[in-house]
Amino acid sequence: MAQIRINNIRKDFGDFTAVKESSFTIEDGEFFMLLGPSGCGKTTTLRMIAGLELPTSGEIYLDGEEISQKPPSQRDIAFVFQMFALYPHMNVRKNLSYPLVSQGMARRDVKAKVEEVAGILGITDILNRPVGGLSGGDRQRVALGRAIVRDPKAFMMDEPLGALDAEFREHMAEELRALHDRMGATTVYVTHDQLEAMQMGDKIVVMNNAVVEQFGTPQEIYDKPATMFVADFIGSPSMNFLSFEGTVAEGATSVDMHGQAIGVPRQMQGDSGKLVFGVRPEHVILSDAGDYRGEVKATEYLGTTQIITLDTPNGELKARTGSDRIVKTGERLGIGFEAPKVTLFNEGSGQALR
Numbered sequence: 180m181a182q183i184r185i186n187n188i189r190k191d192f193g194d195f196t197a198v199k200e201s202s203f204t205i206e207d208g209e210f211f212m213l214l215g216p217s218g219c220g221k222t223t224t225l226r227m228i229a230g231l232e233l234p235t236s237g238e239i240y241l242d243g244e245e246i247s248q249k250p251p252s253q254r255d256i257a258f259v260f261q262m263f264a265l266y267p268h269m270n271v272r273k274n275l276s277y278p279l280v281s282q283g284m285a286r287r288d289v290k291a292k293v294e295e296v297a298g299i300l301g302i303t304d305i306l307n308r309p310v311g312g313l314s315g316g317d318r319q320r321v322a323l324g325r326a327i328v329r330d331p332k333a334f335m336m337d338e339p340l341g342a343l344d345a346e347f348r349e350h351m352a353e354e355l356r357a358l359h360d361r362m363g364a365t366t367v368y369v370t371h372d373q374l375e376a377m378q379m380g381d382k383i384v385v386m387n388n389a390v391v392e393q394f395g396t397p398q399e400i401y402d403k404p405a406t407m408f409v410a411d412f413i414g415s416p417s418m419n420f421l422s423f424e425g426t427v428a429e430g431a432t433s434v435d436m437h438g439q440a441i442g443v444p445r446q447m448q449g450d451s452g453k454l455v456f457g458v459r460p461e462h463v464i465l466s467d468a469g470d471y472r473g474e475v476k477a478t479e480y481l482g483t484t485q486i487i488t489l490d491t492p493n494g495e496l497k498a499r500t501g502s503d504r505i506v507k508t509g510e511r512l513g514i515g516f517e518a519p520k521v522t523l524f525n526e527g528s529g530q531a532l533r
């Protein structure tokens with residue numbers, strides 16, 4: 180059992196702040212993603228949970244016990260380094276036994292535990308092979324096995340699939356998720372790949388510039404992005420942003436977006452801040468009618484759907500439609516929106532209005 184609670188942690192390296200006051204909770208058994216672009220502070224956050232870095236301030240709790248300043252050896256958390264952190268001259272069995280032998284476990288128990296873990300990972304038949312000659316996938320399994328044998332409370336994984344090619348990566352991602360579902364151990368997983376995070380994660384923390392932008396389930400983050408950064412980072416193609424320059428009239432419950440009424444949250448009424456309309460490509464409705472029109476610049480065929488890029492008075496806009504609609508470059512189409520799916524942002528702060 181392992182619930183990990185992060186309360187207001189911060190990490191400074193000299194004058195540089197790698198993680199600003201961040202809080203979130205990882206529930207027992209969750210597959211939890213730390214997602215964000217390079218340099219945003221994901222790895223530093225993971226290393227603080229594992230005890231490889233100590234927070235400058237704030238606390239980390241493991242099952243209610245504060246562990247913020249404890250060394251890694253007293254945390255019972257396993258850190259799975261990017262693949263291949265193995266002893267190449269030793270065989271698989273020795274690589275798996277090593278963490279147990281160095282803990283002083285009896286030889287017979289070590290053998291039993293190694294064989295149990297090899298069974299879980301499907302690597303029993305390669306136990307006596309040297310690690311040096313193994314395929315990428317088998318090395319990955321052995322690296323995981325090295326973490327699993329110790330029966331830790333939680334696993335920390337830093338881009339464990341980063342070195343694999345796309346096709347194999349997808350296969351290993353599925354295998355990893357299935358393994359997690361069988362074992363049920365709390366896992367914290369760092370990635371910069373939004374698709375990987377959406378596909379694998381029970382929950383996601385999206386970080387940017389040392390700050391937690393949003394924390395929630397993949398669906399919450401996709402459907403209700405808290406900031407323009409999250410809306411842009413999640414989803415492919417990204418959300419369209421259309422600027423709206425105007426004042427929301429006192430008492431108005433909606434604003435006009437090219438002939439369509441878009442509901443305005445109460446907090447915005449009477450406000451004169453600049454707004455941005457965020458619309459995902461699948462919520463753009465193309466038709467032959469309508470006053471608000473755009474010219475087709477390009478189409479990208481994706482099998483059951485297609486992405487149509489249009490030039491509009493507000494700049495470029497992408498729409499996702501069924502691929503049965505025949506669209507020609509240069510054609511002018513009417514553009515509408517699924518009003519309830521539009522997210523409004525404050526242009527200055529980048530925050531979504533709720």
Ligand code: ATP
Nearest residue numbers: 192195197215216217218219220221222223224371
């Ligand atoms: P990446 O995917 O590129 O590893 P990340 O989101 O994991 O990115 P971190 O590795 O956490 O980012 O690094 C965040 C910032 O902190 C970076 O600018 C990095 O250069 C800086 N940083 C990390 N460790 C140290 C350190 N020991 N000393 C100084 N700066 C550091």
